[in-house]
Amino acid sequence: MMKLIKNFLATSAIPHRRQVKAGANDGEVALATASTDLILGVTDCPGGAVIGDRVDVVLLGETELDIGGTIAFGAFFTADAAGRGLAAAPAAGVNARTGGIMTIGAVSGDIARVLVTPSRIQG
Template sequence: MRNPLLLKNFAAGADIAPFRIVKFSTTDDLVVQAAAATDALLGVVELGAATGERVDVITHGIAEVEYGGTVTRGALLTSDTSGRAVAAAPATGVNNRIIGIAGVSGVSGDVGSVILYPGSIQGA
């Protein structure tokens, strides 16, 4: 179930696959696929884009995202190295950025809902 509440259109700073988490590029007004749990996560794209194409980024609401591992409904989600959603599990004292909360359980390759709730967590 998707319910995008706020979308912002950006240009893709590199190729972006569908259903991926994105972050700001080093250049203003460009986004790229997220590549780490420590990236400043911005939102989710449901449609892919080639470098230079325009892409809508969902920053608030409920979006569809591809899972990069086993995810349990209710888990806090962050990005893997390919912009896919994985359960956030920072080591003690380590900070992770999160994109939101898993709306459904799934495994790597599944497309599931994420309740967008960007923020940071620290391992205990």
């Protein structure tokens, strides 16, 4: 499967295999830290990035993501406070931004294959 990757300017420290959100300006990204962030994709930047570095982001397609909690196969994932994957489980009537869908079940500390398909769900 092909993936869509775009290069952005990092406006915060961003580790490898973490979710990022839209930055304040066009062409900028920052670490996604909540389900309310405008999640764009997952970093593909071994060694990570610091402020001012260029960082590759998988916007669509399959890639690896660091996991921060238990997530079932096929479930939507969102970002925890460190940009890792966390099960998206918004309360009734509440919206959550998601980074995509799990292609395998995973638990905290895993590196899992995911399908990056940013979207929004409602509980």
